[in-house]
Amino acid sequence: MLAERVKKIKPSPTLAIDSKAKAMKASGIDVISFGVGEPDFDTPEHIKEAAIKAMKDGFTKYTAVGGIDPLKDAIIEKLKQDNGLTFKREEILVSCGAKHSLYNIAQALYGPGDEVIIPAPYWVSYPDQVLLNDATPVFVKTFESDSFMVRPEALEAAVTKKTKALILNSPSNPTGMLYDRASLEKIAELAVKHNFYVISDEIYEKLVYDGAVHVSIASFNDEIKARSIVVNGLSKSHAMTGWRIGYAAGPSDILKAMTNIQSQSTSNPNSIAQKAAVAALTGPQDFVVMMHGEFDKRRKFLVGQLNTIPGMTCRMPAGAFYAFPNTAAIYGRKFGDRIIANSTDLALYLLEEAKVAVVHGAAFGDDKYLRLSYATSLEDLKRGVERIREALGNLKDGS
Ligand code: PMP
Numbered sequence: 485m486l487a488e489r490v491k492k493i494k495p496s497p498t499l500a501i502d503s504k505a506k507a508m509k510a511s512g513i514d515v516i517s518f519g520v521g522e523p524d525f526d527t528p529e530h531i532k533e534a535a536i537k538a539m540k541d542g543f544t545k546y547t548a549v550g551g552i553d554p555l556k557d558a559i560i561e562k563l564k565q566d567n568g569l570t571f572k573r574e575e576i577l578v579s580c581g582a583k584h585s586l587y588n589i590a591q592a593l594y595g596p597g598d599e600v601i602i603p604a605p606y607w608v609s610y611p612d613q614v615l616l617n618d619a620t621p622v623f624v625k626t627f628e629s630d631s632f633m634v635r636p637e638a639l640e641a642a643v644t645k646k647t648k649a650l651i652l653n654s655p656s657n658p659t660g661m662l663y664d665r666a667s668l669e670k671i672a673e674l675a676v677k678h679n680f681y682v683i684s685d686e687i688y689e690k691l692v693y694d695g696a697v698h699v700s701i702a703s704f705n706d707e708i709k710a711r712s713i714v715v716n717g718l719s720k721s722h723a724m725t726g727w728r729i730g731y732a733a734g735p736s737d738i739l740k741a742m743t744n745i746q747s748q749s750t751s752n753p754n755s756i757a758q759k760a761a762v763a764a765l766t767g768p769q770d771f772v773v774m775m776h777g778e779f780d781k782r783r784k785f786l787v788g789q790l791n792t793i794p795g796m797t798c799r800m801p802a803g804a805f806y807a808f809p810n811t812a813a814i815y816g817r818k819f820g821d822r823i824i825a826n827s828t829d830l831a832l833y834l835l836e837e838a839k840v841a842v843v844h845g846a847a848f849g850d851d852k853y854l855r856l857s858y859a860t861s862l863e864d865l866k867r868g869v870e871r872i873r874e875a876l877g878n879l880k881d882g883s
């Protein structure tokens with residue numbers, strides 16, 4: 485008999501779609517994948533070299549559970565330079581990806597009776613990590629007309645005596661929303677007033693466009709910093725998804741608890757990947773700038789094209805690498821006898837008929853949308869968009 489908690493969760497839908505697309509590709513089908521959010525660029529050479537050197541030097545043993553000091557110091561320096569945040573080593577924990585950092589937070593903070601506020605649309609793992617720790621996710625809807633920023637009054641209305649934390653993600657996966665300073669200041673005021681933690685997932689901070697600026701909520705004052713845990717990682721910024729290095733920074737008592745949890749689960753993150761991460765954070769950053777420029781071009785192309793497809797409208801995302809078109813006008817249309825009633829039907833139809841993998845909005849808590857990752861070549865974006873246009877053109881009126 486499996487434990488009760490297992491019944492409450494589902495596999496990560498983004499990873500599930502990715503494995504389905506990969507299986508179709510392996511069987512010889514020409515699938516274009518806008519599914520999983522992962523940079524298509526290779527990890528920069530100097531980062532790989534650092535890993536090779538680590539192996540050759542025999543840096544292949546256990547390390548300190550929470551990460552080696554040179555990596556903690558590189559993270560401390562990064563948080564200072566980029567985010568205006570000052571941390572000590574005991575306030576940092578390096579984990580096996582930002583997902584693992586978030587999971588350690590969930591284990592350290594959430595328990596039975598606790599409520600964790602999650603603005604929707606949200607990234608797929610937030611609710612399930614809350615559920616795995618026997619706490620309750622409380623969703624606060626956000627609206628396209630507000631650029632998907634949570635309304636402070638809606639946030640405050642969701643706060644109860646049981647509220648333990650709020651999970652913020654700016655720039656956002658899946659919407660591409662980026663909070664401006666004023667909106668974040670209002671959220672910070674509420675966190676201090678009602679005394680709840682803010683888990684600030686900043687993994688897409690390097691990917692903001694049109695001159696916009698990413699601001700970390702923890703940077704406003706000591707009161708909000710004492711209630712914030714900043715999460716970040718190298719997967720997106722340095723095209724290092726497979727290396728599994730993420731980190732959290734926050735109050736030392738919480739970080740100590742998280743480190744204890746990690747010491748009883750995974751132990752240290754991979755020693756070789758830690759050395760690579762030091763090179764990523766302290767070495768040349770021209771790769772980050774290059775990748776940003778490429779994503780920006782793709783963003784403009786994809787969103788521009790999606791807005792020419794009948795039935796779709798798409799906001800220009802301010803950050804991350806996802807387009808999040810509103811596809812509600814398509815629901816109710818038919819392909820033969822098959823009715824496309826919701827985002828799940830539409831994503832399946834596109835995968836089967838157009839051979840294009842996208843993620844259904846329902847996976848992120850809003851059925852009106854689809855998510856398309858544009859972390860893929862311009863060539864594939866062009867081909868994929870034409871396939872989507874054609875497949876949607878084949879749908880007939882449902883009535
Ligand atoms: N947060 C968000 C919002 C994400 O999209 C992802 C997906 N990669 C992660 C965290 C986790 O990233 P990783 O575990 O690869 O560091």
Ligand code: GLU
Nearest residue numbers: 496498499519520521657
């Ligand atoms: N964060 C990526 C995505 O949303 C990777 C998949 C995952 O970690 O679930 O597609």
